[in-house]
Amino acid sequence: MLAKRIIPCLDVKDGETVKGTHFVNLRQAGDPVELGKEYSRQGADELVYLDITATSDGRKTFTNLVTRVAREINIPFTVGGGIESIADVERLLYAGADKISINSAAIRHPELIDEISKRFGSQVCVCAIDARNDADGWHCYIKGGRERTPLKLMDWAREVADRGAGEILFTSMDHDGVKQGFANEALAQLSSEVSIPVIASGGAGKKEHFRDAFTLGKADAALAASVFHFGEITIPDLKRYLRSEGINVRI
Amino acid sequence: MEIAIVKYNAGNMFSVVNALKRLGITPQITDEAEQLQKADRVLFPGQGNAKTAMDYLRQHGLDKIITGLRQPVLGICVGQQLLCRHSEEGNTPCLGIFDVDVKKFVPNHHDEKVPAMGWNELTHLKSPLFKGLHDGDYTYFVHSYYVPVCENTIAQANYILPYSAAIHKDNFWATQFHPEKSGQVGETILRNFLEMKN
Numbered sequence: 001m002l003a004k005r006i007i008p009c010l011d012v013k014d015g016e017t018v019k020g021t022h023f024v025n026l027r028q029a030g031d032p033v034e035l036g037k038e039y040s041r042q043g044a045d046e047l048v049y050l051d052i053t054a055t056s057d058g059r060k061t062f063t064n065l066v067t068r069v070a071r072e073i074n075i076p077f078t079v080g081g082g083i084e085s086i087a088d089v090e091r092l093l094y095a096g097a098d099k100i101s102i103n104s105a106a107i108r109h110p111e112l113i114d115e116i117s118k119r120f121g122s123q124v125c126v127c128a129i130d131a132r133n134d135a136d137g138w139h140c141y142i143k144g145g146r147e148r149t150p151l152k153l154m155d156w157a158r159e160v161a162d163r164g165a166g167e168i169l170f171t172s173m174d175h176d177g178v179k180q181g182f183a184n185e186a187l188a189q190l191s192s193e194v195s196i197p198v199i200a201s202g203g204a205g206k207k208e209h210f211r212d213a214f215t216l217g218k219a220d221a222a223l224a225a226s227v228f229h230f231g232e233i234t235i236p237d238l239k240r241y242l243r244s245e246g247i248n249v250r251i
Numbered sequence: 252m253e254i255a256i257v258k259y260n261a262g263n264m265f266s267v268v269n270a271l272k273r274l275g276i277t278p279q280i281t282d283e284a285e286q287l288q289k290a291d292r293v294l295f296p297g298q299g300n301a302k303t304a305m306d307y308l309r310q311h312g313l314d315k316i317i318t319g320l321r322q323p324v325l326g327i328c329v330g331q332q333l334l335c336r337h338s339e340e341g342n343t344p345c346l347g348i349f350d351v352d353v354k355k356f357v358p359n360h361h362d363e364k365v366p367a368m369g370w371n372e373l374t375h376l377k378s379p380l381f382k383g384l385h386d387g388d389y390t391y392f393v394h395s396y397y398v399p400v401c402e403n404t405i406a407q408a409n410y411i412l413p414y415s416a417a418i419h420k421d422n423f424w425a426t427q428f429h430p431e432k433s434g435q436v437g438e439t440i441l442r443n444f445l446e447m448k449n
Contacts, residue, residue: 001371001409001410002367002368002369002370002371002392002410003369003370003371003372003389005369005370040434045369045370070265070266070269071269071272071273072273074270074273074431074432074433074434074435074437074438075391075432075433075434076391076432094265096265096266096269098266098432121298121299122366123366123368123393166366166368167368192361195358195361195364195365196364197364197368197369218362220364220369221369250370250389
């Protein structure tokens with residue numbers, strides 16, 4: 001059986017990781033490559049690097065960073081943030097990324113998903129979906145959660161899977177940053193609706209939340225940022241716990 | 252030591268090149284017969300569609316060059332599948348080093364997602380390729396097609412069914428998983444391959 005995956009997410013701005021880090025032993029704690037190596041050494045199964053820079057200079061810096069990450073890190077990594085076109089995808093894959101994650105651009109131009117999966121294979125294409133459980137049900141949001149779209153979560157999830165996405169990275173905006181657990185009900189429904197892996201994101205606060213995302217939410221992987229960056233949960237500790245709960249993780 | 256990587260249309264060379272560089276080796280990426288033949292080791296990675304890849308190999312005469320290699324050769328992922336007799340992907344006759352046919356995963360129920368993507372345990376290890384490793388060590392897989400367990404199997408993985416995680420015959424080794432993306436375990440396997448006796 002495939003192991004459930006634990007994925008730290010690193011936000012990068014102008015070539016530096018943004019959120020705080022407790023890895024005092026690193027010479028350059030803000031260096032995304034050093035941080036990624038440390039996570040890999042601790043047993044992270046994959047990494048996600050998210051470019052939150054808005055300038056074109058920053059994009060160039062990010063591409064150079066991807067090249068460095070590919071040189072130094074020996075586990076798979078996904079890059080995302082501001083990917084608008086097939087040219088962006090090509091640039092990041094040629095820099096050495098294993099997968100790319102698209103979000104707003106996929107909603108604006110759904111055919112981008114078909115194009116990526118046809119040209120590079122569906123395993124390359126991670127579709128990130130930000131959604132909120134509004135009074136009229138789960139809806140997808142774009143532009144970092146600022147703009148609601150008419151798209152319903154389950155409809156869009158089915159569509160991206162049909163178009164050839166390899167994975168869905170689902171962030172519940174209601175749960176993100178609150179540290180009260182993942183959106184397990186919606187996750188479980190997503191898992192039953194689509195036949196591609198679902199990565200849970202948003203809500204990790206304690207180890208039990210990861211367990212629940214895998215058991216109740218039926219997620220294939222769980223992503224988190226701050227609990228790892230601030231050392232509230234360490235990956236070896238988390239994996240030992242999950243294994244003691246009967247969950248298959250790579251140790 | 253000279254290491255060559257077969258250059259063709261289905262290789263994701265970057266990650267293999269990077270992995271070798273981490274081991275202190277700068278490989279040659281080449282489709283020239285002479286360079287491939289004189290290299291001490293040849294890597295044959297692959298990603299993408301088996302039929303497109305085989306068409307390319309035949310058009311460029313690489314099929315005969317690869318099957319004629321005498322030094323240790325390591326096929327990776329689709330590279331492994333291309334070394335087999337036939338692939339269900341596009342009903343494609345392949346290079347035929349291994350006398351076994353590549354099948355498509357058929358899920359039994361909804362939880363069995365295809366492509367199989369992620370870390371899986373290696374079992375039934377039996378080859379110097381896995382020196383220093385143990386049953387239960389994990390490697391990273393991304394694939395929709397698999398090589399059934401056969402007489403050449405030197406490691407198994409289990410997803411939907413037990414299948415070949417790695418195979419070996421004469422001077423040809425091949426892995427379904429990506430050693431270049433499999434952390435420390437993958438590095439050990441690459442290093443073992445480089446140290447393999449001719």
